[in-house]
Amino acid sequence: MPLESVPATATAKRLVEVLERDGAVIVEGLAAPAAMRRIGDELAPWLTLPIEKSPLGNDRFKGMKTLRTSSLIAKSPGCRDLATTPRVLEVLDRVLGPQCATYQLSWTQAIRIAPGEVAQVAHRDTNMYPFARPGPECFVNTIWALTEFTKENGGTVVYPGSHLWSDARVPTPDDEVAHVEMAPGSVVIYYGSVFHGGGANVTSDRDRIGIGLAYTLGWLRQEENQYLACPPEIARDLPEALRALIGYAGHYPFLGWHEGADPALHKGAGQRRKYATSLKGRG
Numbered sequence: 001m002p003l004e005s006v007p008a009t010a011t012a013k014r015l016v017e018v019l020e021r022d023g024a025v026i027v028e029g030l031a032a033p034a035a036m037r038r039i040g041d042e043l044a045p046w047l048t049l050p051i052e053k054s055p056l057g058n059d060r061f062k063g064m065k066t067l068r069t070s071s072l073i074a075k076s077p078g079c080r081d082l083a084t085t086p087r088v089l090e091v092l093d094r095v096l097g098p099q100c101a102t103y104q105l106s107w108t109q110a111i112r113i114a115p116g117e118v119a120q121v122a123h124r125d126t127n128m129y130p131f132a133r134p135g136p137e138c139f140v141n142t143i144w145a146l147t148e149f150t151k152e153n154g155g156t157v158v159y160p161g162s163h164l165w166s167d168a169r170v171p172t173p174d175d176e177v178a179h180v181e182m183a184p185g186s187v188v189i190y191y192g193s194v195f196h197g198g199g200a201n202v203t204s205d206r207d208r209i210g211i212g213l214a215y216t217l218g219w220l221r222q223e224e225n226q227y228l229a230c231p232p233e234i235a236r237d238l239p240e241a242l243r244a245l246i247g248y249a250g251h252y253p254f255l256g257w258h259e260g261a262d263p264a265l266h267k268g269a270g271q272r273r274k275y276a277t278s279l280k281g282r283g
């Protein structure tokens with residue numbers, strides 16, 4: 001079964017409607033092919049390494065024929081633009097916004113699945129947090145197509161609707177799966193609570209490369225250590241909104257301070273956003 005694909009003109013409200021139903025949605029052509037080519041060039045020193053040189057592709061979960069390179073905000077100015085794509089931020093405002101005052105980048109990773117790779121084990125990215133499911137969303141992932149994604153070359157596998165499953169339920173061969181098929185510049189947005197995984201690459205000669213940028217609530221620990229991935233020497237020159245998204249900012253009321261002050265607020269610049277709602281009593 002295909003996952004619903006919507007055009008880049010679709011509103012954030014529409015995207016969230018599909019996300020609430022399926023846990024995932026494809027947005028076609030949200031980035032220009034030229035922007036993706038630029039990212040490919042910027043990341044070429046890492047992406048063109050032989051698979052065996054990947055520091056991360058060395059177990060069954062990360063893949064034996066999968067090359068992963070992280071720290072994308074530091075490595076690729078083009079990825080900075082992807083991370084702050086307005087339509088994606090509008091979706092995050094709606095999905096993560098109610099659970100936090102501000103959300104943040106969680107992990108960044110280019111994932112190259114080479115021919116012969118087997119399917120990654122289906123999982124929920126939210127399993128790293130001890131929240132009961134189903135429940136309020138705390139994690140949203142985006143994977144942008146740098147190459148074409150097909151069922152054959154390892155397009156992400158998603159179990160539509162599985163974000164609504166209870167903690168006890170895991171995928172079985174009887175469950176319906178969707179294969180993410182999309183052109184370079186398109187993006188699949190999915191909830192961290194939806195079961196998914198990288199697909200098997202059964203081609204003989206076509207790598208699949210995706211740019212993964214994930215987001216989480218501002219008061220949860222980020223998956224990738226963003227302060228090591230993008231140290232102050234680099235972060236200092238980034239646009240303020242991006243710097244705050246990485247985590248160089250406080251979260252209401254006083255999380256993440258440095259020398260007693262919110263690192264993102266200049267003297268007299270006012271207060272950071274407060275919680276919109278309280279989670280107390282919600283489950």
Ligand SMILES: O=C(O)CCC(=O)C(=O)O
Nearest residue numbers: 111155156196197198199
């Ligand atoms: O590469 C993909 O399509 C998905 C990767 C993934 O889900 C993960 O590494 O957590």
Ligand SMILES: [Fe+2]
Nearest residue numbers: 123125196197
């Ligand atoms: Fe995942």
